[in-house]
Amino acid sequence: MPSSQRRDPHRLLPVDPSTRAIAADLYARVAAAPIISPHGHVPPSLLLDDQPFANPADLFITNDHYVTRLLHAAGVDLAELGADADPREAWRLLARHWHLFAGTASGYWIDEALGTVLGIDPPLTMHTYDEIASRLTEPGFRPRALFDRFGIEFLATTDDPLDDLAVHAQLQSAGLRVAPTFRPDRYVDPDNAGFADAVARLGQMTFAGYLAALEARREHFIRHGAVSADHGVVEPYTVDLDPADAERLFQLVLVGGGTVEERRTFRGHMLLQLARMSVDDGLVMTIHAGVLRNHSTPTFDRFGPDTGHDLPVPTSFVHGLRPLLERFGLERDLHIVLFTVDETAYSREIAPMASFYPSLYIGAPWWFLDAPDAMARVRSAVTETAGFYRSSGFIDDTRAFLSIPARHDTARRADAGYLARLVREGRVDLSAAERIIDDLVGDIPRAVFKL
Amino acid sequence: MPSSQRRDPHRLLPVDPSTRAIAADLYARVAAAPIISPHGHVPPSLLLDDQPFANPADLFITNDHYVTRLLHAAGVDLAELGADADPREAWRLLARHWHLFAGTASGYWIDEALGTVLGIDPPLTMHTYDEIASRLTEPGFRPRALFDRFGIEFLATTDDPLDDLAVHAQLQSAGLRVAPTFRPDRYVDPDNAGFADAVARLGQMTFAGYLAALEARREHFIRHGAVSADHGVVEPYTVDLDPADAERLFQLVLVGGGTVEERRTFRGHMLLQLARMSVDDGLVMTIHAGVLRNHSTPTFDRFGPDTGHDLPVPTSFVHGLRPLLERFGLERDLHIVLFTVDETAYSREIAPMASFYPSLYIGAPWWFLDAPDAMARVRSAVTETAGFYRSSGFIDDTRAFLSIPARHDTARRADAGYLARLVREGRVDLSAAERIIDDLVGDIPRAVFKL
């Protein structure tokens, strides 16, 4: 990796020299620590097939809605960036608009992947395309080789509840700790277009049977190494219903009926039921709340979901999670990790809740907040209330495989910088800071995700 | 205090050397200034009885829900930390989990109390317990001696409207400026379980009589030195009603009737009536808004209120306070201090409101926000709009007596740091900064609280 040395070794660390020195020491402790990635979207077949990446556009553009969205905002048609586009032309569009990415998280990740993973110097041009393409032909740049080089100790994927998980079984046989994650959104949200079909595939037509079918699938996931179940919701809203009401609502929404409020109630009850299942089977529950999916209908109609127009909305947890927490909040073996893209919730709600309820953990800065300044804001927002040990450890949540080390590295640098400031301000002893940064990349995610 | 020297004298000050030097000079001006504590929860009998503190757990754990909540989140049963628990065992639990407090406000306060007040060196262990216990037997560590040593010029307690205030009278006879604060929440909120009983104790069964009874109690408080009345509300909501409607609502809620909205209206009208009383009798009105009390019913049922699960909710003041402000907002002798734990309200609403209405003041960062980073955020959020002279001065709001000097000291350091940055950025002259920091600990709280 000749070029990785050329990147500033102190990048992202605080600018004050004495603080930077402490931060550099703290960072050095964990720079090469194994990567624990308990939530993300890497396709497991990528690792099983272990084929060379198709081309630089496929690697850095086509599948990365962080990148395509900003090009789209600049006037590029998404069709010019998709799987059917000419990859060189797609890259040309990226290169032409590369200055738009200055200061962004995705620009930084690409710089890191080029410099640190692929050993390619800036600037990003058409020449870069050829350099990457050349690298991709080398055995050392296949997915499995990179998996090893990245030092990934544990990688969770995100999967449909009816997935047979055969790919995971094969990966585990091959010695890779790649675990599935149970993601039942489309099976539990009546407003999801595929809801009725999904439930039908579960093959149960009573509410009790439906719950049992979900439980059985969770068992299947657990047998294949799953440690968590993931839930994407627009609002973190829960409702406790008695079985008869739940049955009635289930039958109603199953045939596309129910008012907006009734469908909301059903969804809210299912989030509570899924917590109950986690109490029973031990799967960690991650809740990603507050994103309105597919805001632009014309874009959705042309290009489908995950094309850059999922948008955050104001999010509050205290009222909506109360029914769930009244039932299960004091369960010590229940782990719920709360993620938000409305960062106001961190100091106002998430830190106060997670510093009382043993079941609640503060999720790492997610999505638009997965960036150095935002990380600093979030640590500042939660630590004075909840300390470091109620947070989840870093979670990359990515489908961009090459960005995984850059994302974890960014979090390590951000935490080193935050801790170094506390040391310099006399708020944390250096020895305590050393333990904390070690734990943040190791024991904390292992404990939160029961690894 | 041998060990206080061992604490970093520049703790909490900015890390940039030249900024830190200015901050240190500004801090030095006020480090030893008298403490004005216009709102808090110290029991007045603590000072009247002047008994030695029972034991280290009683002092640092049992009564401090900042501490117990974080231990509870770590899996400790609250029963192991309560008044009936073995204090050594409670301390052992604190010592075992002490690393969880790194970076938290309450961890810092305990460090300060140990190092600066009690002269005990870290680390916090079982040996610390014995050291504290030994200190507590010395006369110099009784409440009154500490009150003197802390340099408390004025201390307000928080009291029930029907309290006879005999304890305050005795303290004042003894020369201590300890004033009661009129806190009528349970007398004015129909959703409070004790509402009907509380009103019954006032002995008046018409709305006019009820208001007169509250006014009479306020007079009783004023005769005993009270300067303010405190109001804890979930939402800062006010309603102006004509007397007939108010009477009708009063009779309705008094017997447990009324819809959710009617009880809200009554509560909102009472907040407006209490402002009217403040216009009439001059008591400063403090409003602590936006906390949902007793979120965890099972915890409340076992351990009662104030056990760590009061949680902030999104809070907005502009619409809700408008009826009150339309009636009384331009009264120059009315002082209303607004507190929030939704920090978004500071730049969006509280600073704009307080920089127009002569009756409104910006409350100090409160509860979860009473910590160095949060203080810096709040100063940054309000100062560019409202300057320094629309803020209330620091308020400790604590029942943890030993933390009082640490809390005021933290605010002084935070303000020195913020001002030093403005000086270094050429935004405030050094001489202006000197006047401001003097005023922040002296003339400003005296003026806001009419001392």
Place this chain on the structure above:
Amino acid sequence: MPSSQRRDPHRLLPVDPSTRAIAADLYARVAAAPIISPHGHVPPSLLLDDQPFANPADLFITNDHYVTRLLHAAGVDLAELGADADPREAWRLLARHWHLFAGTASGYWIDEALGTVLGIDPPLTMHTYDEIASRLTEPGFRPRALFDRFGIEFLATTDDPLDDLAVHAQLQSAGLRVAPTFRPDRYVDPDNAGFADAVARLGQMTFAGYLAALEARREHFIRHGAVSADHGVVEPYTVDLDPADAERLFQLVLVGGGTVEERRTFRGHMLLQLARMSVDDGLVMTIHAGVLRNHSTPTFDRFGPDTGHDLPVPTSFVHGLRPLLERFGLERDLHIVLFTVDETAYSREIAPMASFYPSLYIGAPWWFLDAPDAMARVRSAVTETAGFYRSSGFIDDTRAFLSIPARHDTARRADAGYLARLVREGRVDLSAAERIIDDLVGDIPRAVFKL
């Protein structure tokens, strides 16, 4: 300008020495760049008449509700500061309360105007009054001379749709690029007291005729150099109606009818119609959202609008703008600039939206947020998601003519400081930072406002 040298040349730049050095270099590139002011409230007659400013109070107090509001909060009656007050007495009130402005944006602007524009040294006293008065008699301090000295390349005013724009025509004939801005609020909001009269003046009694009349006035504005239309709304809410429903609602609200919700629907439909007009005629659309006007009715009754009690409320864009964006959001020639005084919307909504929709731009920090710390917070909140090229460039939005260079200078310093930190943190190359700061004051506002 002898005294401008006495102001700290590094004011507002970061305190860390190496970061400050980079920031100073970046700032130096743009310190003297021409001022592009695409939205503001300078009366065009000020420049056409080119009379000397009446007196120092007229210049710095009477018309500046940033200043009068803080004096009012301190207990000054607004009548003592108005056009009918003795200007020397008004100035005396400012001088007496000048310490209240320490740390505020308006205090800084006045310091800048005095030091840099007028060459007058601090402190601000009655002597200052005489010095300013003396300057105002000099030809070099008339509005046109200052316009030239400030280096204003483009200045937009804000105007009533029925304004004949003769003043603008004369200014343009004289070679000044002073453009009108179409501001139709009172013509489209049924809750505005002057709505019916305003619509009547358009002379059309059908909805189609009313729309056509607005379109015709926009054409008139475009012929007089307008580049944008500005919209002040309490909530960014849009509704798509079919023509029959719109016609029915129009007739209803025109006679003062309709429920609260119907008037809201009409207003929301008009915002969508105005976007449709922008698609048709190319006027940039600026939306200033989230301010509740005239909060204090007694103040409004005595002193009218714009007297310091317009207050921000919680603001969210994602749901409310969806109907508009579903119709027009992907139009590449449509430019909508979103302004908020609820800063939580920046990271949560505005940056995510503007980094997908080609029609949306991130408005500069506005009103209470037009200040150094707030600017830093906003850059931090949006850049990691949206980069620099989805922001609008700086907008002064002021009626205080003498503050224009100070406001633009503040933004340039703030951006230099932010960029310098990114350079020092290894996130942006110095050469990229140089291009960005050049673009922020030049190509970016020119592109966003189609200059």
